[in-house]
Amino acid sequence: MIYYHQYFEMASVIAGIIFFSSLKKEKMFVFFLLCIISLSVDLISTYLISAGYNSNYFIINLYPLTAAPLIFYGFFTLLNLSSRNAAIYRIVATIACAGFFINYFFGEGINKLNTFSILFFYFFNILLSSGMLFKMAMREDYFLFVNEPAFWVSAGLLIFSLGALVVMGMNQFIRINQITIRNVTLYRIIMPVLNVILYSSFTYAFVLCGLRKKSYSQSLS
Amino acid sequence: MRAKEEVIFTIIVVILVLVFLAILFLVFIARNNTRKNKLLYENERIKKEFEKTLLDTRLEIQEYTLNYVSREIHDNIGQTLSLARLQLNSSDEFSQQEALDDLLGKAITDLRTLSHSLNTDYIKEQGFIPSIESLLNQVGKAGMYKIDFYNESSDFYLTDEHGLIIFRVIQEILNNITKHAKASRISMTFNDENSGQFILIKDDGCGFDMNNLKSSGIGLKNIKDRVQIIGGHIDIQSEINKGTQIKISLPNGRPN
Numbered sequence: 078m079i080y081y082h083q084y085f086e087m088a089s090v091i092a093g094i095i096f097f098s099s100l101k102k103e104k105m106f107v108f109f110l111l112c113i114i115s116l117s118v119d120l121i122s123t124y125l126i127s128a129g130y131n132s133n134y135f136i137i138n139l140y141p142l143t144a145a146p147l148i149f150y151g152f153f154t155l156l157n158l159s160s161r162n163a164a165i166y167r168i169v170a171t172i173a174c175a176g177f178f179i180n181y182f183f184g185e186g187i188n189k190l191n192t193f194s195i196l197f198f199y200f201f202n203i204l205l206s207s208g209m210l211f212k213m214a215m216r217e218d219y220f221l222f223v224n225e226p227a228f229w230v231s232a233g234l235l236i237f238s239l240g241a242l243v244v245m246g247m248n249q250f251i252r253i254n255q256i257t258i259r260n261v262t263l264y265r266i267i268m269p270v271l272n273v274i275l276y277s278s279f280t281y282a283f284v285l286c287g288l289r290k291k292s293y294s295q296s297l298s
Numbered sequence: 299m300r301a302k303e304e305v306i307f308t309i310i311v312v313i314l315v316l317v318f319l320a321i322l323f324l325v326f327i328a329r330n331n332t333r334k335n336k337l338l339y340e341n342e343r344i345k346k347e348f349e350k351t352l353l354d355t356r357l358e359i360q361e362y363t364l365n366y367v368s369r370e371i372h373d374n375i376g377q378t379l380s381l382a383r384l385q386l387n388s389s390d391e392f393s394q395q396e397a398l399d400d401l402l403g404k405a406i407t408d409l410r411t412l413s414h415s416l417n418t419d420y421i422k423e424q425g426f427i428p429s430i431e432s433l434l435n436q437v438g439k440a441g442m443y444k445i446d447f448y449n450e451s452s453d454f455y456l457t458d459e460h461g462l463i464i465f466r467v468i469q470e471i472l473n474n475i476t477k478h479a480k481a482s483r484i485s486m487t488f489n490d491e492n493s494g495q496f497i498l499i500k501d502d503g504c505g506f507d508m509n510n511l512k513s514s515g516i517g518l519k520n521i522k523d524r525v526q527i528i529g530g531h532i533d534i535q536s537e538i539n540k541g542t543q544i545k546i547s548l549p550n551g552r553p554n
Contacts, residue, residue: 207323214327219338222331232324239316247309256305263309 078127079120082269085276086116092280096287103226103286107151112279114143138191141198142177148198148234149174152205155227156212173201195245202238206231224289226282233278240271344527351527352459355466362469363416366436370412378405426461427454427488430468434486437472446485454488454495456548460528464497464546467521471499471544474517479503479542490550497546505536 093100093109100106118140122133149170158166177194185191209231213222222228244267250256251263258266382401385394414420414432421429431447438445456464468486475481481503488497518534525532529549536542 210324210327214330217334219335219342220331221335222328232320235324236317236320239320240313243309243313243316250305251309254302254305256302256309258306263306267310267313 078123080123080269082272082276083116083119083123085273085280086112086119089276089279089283090116092283092287096283096290099286099290100283102290104151104154105226105230105282105286107147107154108230108279109283111144111147111151112276114147115140115276132188134190135187138181138187138194141191141194142181145174145177145198145201146170148202148205151230152209155209156205173197190248192245192248196242199238199242199245202234203242206235206238210235224285226285226289229278229282229285233275233282237271237275240267244268244271348459348527351463351524355463355524359421359462359466359469362473367412367416370408375405375408375412378408421462421465422458426456426465429461429465430486430488433465433469433472434484437476437484443476443481444483446483448485448487451488451490451495454490455550460548463524463528464530464548467524467546468497468499470517470521475501475503475542479505481541494550495548497548499544499546500541502541505538505540505542507538508534508536 089112090109093112097109100109118136122136125133125136149166153163153166153170156166176197177191180191180194181187185193209227213225213228213231244251244264248264256263378401382398382405385397385401424432427449434445434447437443472484475484479501481501483502485500486497489495522532525546525548531547533545533547534542535544
């Protein structure tokens, strides 16, 4: 079974494949890998449940573990930090990734949803995407926001992470109290919508990368 | 059941508020970007316009100089050399030598002045005020006008580019006076005050009707535009048979 938001994930991966050659130039390659990991985790976890497995958490928990280094690296290349800030960034990123790793194996464990890791992961997403948007706002040269792939990636991540932080923060509460709308948990209602926003913006960002490369080639010829 | 509904409502409201705030943040950034882009575009446009004006000014000054050189060669040096040739055929050897010496001396001085004015950078090399004085000398040379020049400024300064533009503006004003004003006296004053510096040009010519400024052509509009492009202001006062007064106000140009 494929949920509707997974089509949007697939669309972003397809857009990434089509415009693969221009992603690296625009420093978007890492976010393409993120889409692949996200789609894989989502499809496998959905398959496991439909195949009769009791839990898919050991797969879902892999998401912050693998996505966090990519997000950190992706924003590191986009932010162009000064050497002092870059050193601080590297230390914080290493500590965060190590924390997710420890939590996966020795903290909340493989078979329990790593809520702390996921919450911190979204928290870092909010920080980094806001930082990126702020940096873009401070740029003094002529450019259009809507034509910047980094803007769409950051905006999508910011909106997604803000919503997801609330939903995941209250996940235990929602499950224990069986908070549902027409027998569907709140998590299953809100998260797909947020995913649609996130992967639509990723898809658009990848398309922009391709279009920018095309217009650049045309201006050369 | 009611408590659950309240929880659902609260969660959805919190998410919506957060998403709304995020969108607000994005809109704010995008608007800021648009405003900044407009400003950059406007600055770029002004810069291009200034460069174009500068180029036009250079070309016009070159053209003016070539016309002046051609006129000088024909009317002045040519006449002097013709006269020298006539003197050569004169019978009195002593007076011939003396007169020839005078005429050739004059021709050499005129040629030297001409060669200076042919140098395209002479405004930059001589300085702005000496260039204006040379210009006034050129106008007054024919003897048709009494020229008064007053430099009451303690620290009159224009950058090379601004100097070039104002030089051309003054050239055009003097050109208008000699062509249309029927004046006998031209005065020019340089002055500065706390708020800026100014150049006052007066003539006692026939003047013109200020209400008919539109019909007086592109010249005056061009002069106004050029003064404005370097942040200055031009004020023209004229009455029929009472002469014309033009005040060019300029910002203090000396860099801190």
